[in-house]
Each structure stands twice: as C-alpha cells, then as structure tokens.
Amino acid sequence: MFEHLIPGAVLEEFSKDLERIGVGELSPLSKGTTSVVFRAKMGEKNVIIKLQRPDSPRSNFAREADIIRALEPFGITPPLVAYGKFGSLEYIIREFAEGEIILHADLKKRHLFEIVEKTALLDRLGLDHGQIQGGKHIIVGDRIFLIDFEKANWRKPKNLTSAVAMIFLSDNTISKRVREKFGIDVDFLERMKKEVRVYKNTGKVSGLLRVLSSL
Template sequence: MMEHLIPEHIKNKLFRELSKMGIEDLQPYSKGTTSVVFLGKLGEKRVVVKLQRPDSPRNNFEREAKILKSIESFRITPQFLALGSVEGLNYLVREFAEGEPMLYADIEKNHIFQIAEKTALLDRLGLDHGQIQGGKHIIIGDRVWIIDFEKAGWRKPNNLTSAMSMLFIGRNAISEKIYEKFKLDEDFRKTMKRALQLYKREGKLSAVLDVLSTL
C-alpha cells in the first residue's frame, strides 16, 4: 500500500530502530499528504508511528512533539512516546487512540460532555488545534481523544466553538445523527448558538454545559 511512498531500505531501518524500543508487529495503517502511518505494539499497548514522507512539502513533527509534551498531563490526547529520525525523515510515536472517529461512533451524552470539556481546556491553554471542524480528529471510545496536533499552534483558540458548531449548529452527517438520536429541534440549535456567543464573548463554559445538560 505504501511501498511507492517509502523506500524499502528506509522502512526496514525504521522498523529495526523501533524494535530496539520494544515496538513490534508494525503494519501499514494510513497515509496523508505529509506522512505515512504504521500501527504496532509496545507490550500490551497499540502504538501509532507517523513517518515523514520523502515528498512531504513540510515537516511539523518536532513542533507537534513539543505540543504533545506540553499537554501530556491533561490526557487530552494519547501519550507521546518518541521522536526520531531515519535517513533524514522524522518519525513520531504515540499511543494509539482506541475508538472510532466521530462520524462512525455511537455518540453518547457523556462523550459530548468530554468533547466540550477537552476543547474548552485547549482554549484555556491557548492552543488551537486547527482541525476540530470535520470530526475526524476526535476519537470516541471508552473515553474521548483528540488526535493529530500537526497543524495546532499557540494562537487565538477556537476549539470548543468549532466542536459545538459541528455537533449542533451546522448541518452535516454527524449533527444529523445527533439531532435524530436526542430528538433535538431548531429551538435547541438557537439556544446553543446563544450559549456559544456568550462563551466567545465572556468565556462562560457553564452556558454551554447548561444547554448540554438538557440532552
């Protein structure tokens, strides 16, 4: 699947280096515009290895690693494990986020509260994820994880507003599923809009949580 993207000798060298860390059973998992991703095992845990593509127009792994380290104690995203380089290509290792992307997950009320709390925490930290809208970076399992901070930055954050807008304001596959499951109507949409406006203006998370408590 990825042989044309990563030369075999680079892949083999990467696997040997990861094996020294105890990471085994590596398999191709996915690919993006800047990286290819492998899934492996470290003891009983699954891990993700992101390897920079040789044709990548940019390399943000070092910056992403710094961000992951800085928010590690908050358990917003799976634990960062390692940053390295092989043949001039950077790689990043983190624990795997067990669960499913929002679009495919069965979203419960507690998941929505976790999304609100974690995105609000990112807002308070001053870290903007940059790709909340769309939902593929929010993983729903036994707990909620936010992944892939490659495009994140310390700038004016818009995490909670983006997440709640995706779930309740915009009309998309995720919001339609939620509106049907929780029997919501246009009054709820209007109420959430007002709560988000208050949050943006005064930083009142309670306004949003009060609306969510009615689900």
C-alpha cells in the same frame, strides 16, 4: 501499502530500527500529505507511528511532539512515547487512542460533555487545533481524545466553537445523526447558539453545559 511513497527496503530498515527500542508488529494504517502512519505494539501498549514522507512539503514533527508533551498532564491527547529521526526522516510514536473517529462513532451524552470540556480546556491553554471540524480528529471511546496536532499552534483558539458547530449547528453527517438520536429541535439549537455567543464573549462554558443537560 506505502511502497509507492517509501521504498520497501527503507520501510524494512525502519522496522528494524524500531525493534531496537521495543516496537514491533508494524501494520500500515493511513497516509497523509506529510506522513505515513502505522499501528504497532510496544510491550503491552498499542501505539501509532507517524513517519515523515520523503516528499513531504514540510517537516514539523518536532513541534508536534512538543505540543503533545505539553498536553500530557491534561489527558486531552494520548501520551507521546518517542520522537526521533530515521536518516533524514522524522517520526513520532504515541499511544494509540482506542475508539472510533467522531465521524463514525455512536455518540452518547457523556461524550458530548467531555468534548465540550476538553475543547474548552484547549481554548484556555491557548492552543488551537486547527482541524477539529474535519470530523477525523476526535476519537470517541471510553474516553474522548483529540489527535493529530500537526497543524495546531499557540494562537487565538476556536476549538470549542468548532466542535459545537460540527456536532450541532452545521449541516453535516455528524450533526444530522446527533439531532436524530437526541431528538434535537429548533429551540435547543437556538439556546446552543446563544450560549456559544456567551462563550465567545466571556469564556464561560456553564451555559453550554446547561443546554447539554437538557438532552
């Protein structure tokens, strides 16, 4: 699947290199502008391996690994398993986030609360994810996880407001599905907009949680 990006012989050597640290059963999962991603096993754990593409315009895997480590105590993203180098290529191994991306997930009320709580926590930590509104970086399962912190940075955050806009206030596939499922009306959206403004001014999330409680 990735041989047009990385030669098969290189991928074979990479697989052998990972076997030395107990990682096996690699299968291609996806590709991006900077990396190719595999799913694999490490003992009983399902893991994700993100390997830098040789033609990548930038390399910030070490910074992403540091961010994942910093977030580990808070349960926002799956734990980092390893960061390393294979020749000149960097890679990250982290535990697999079980579930569906929010774009395809069947959202329940408890998921909405957890998304608000975890994005608000990211805001309090001062870390802006940077890609939340894309709909591919919130994983919905037994727990909510945010993934792929490649473009994240310690800057003025807008995680919660981005998530609320995507799920409720913008006009997109996710918001349309949520509005239909929960019978959301104009009054609910106006109350949500008001509490988003309060949050921006005060950092208080209680008003947003009260609005969600009315669903």
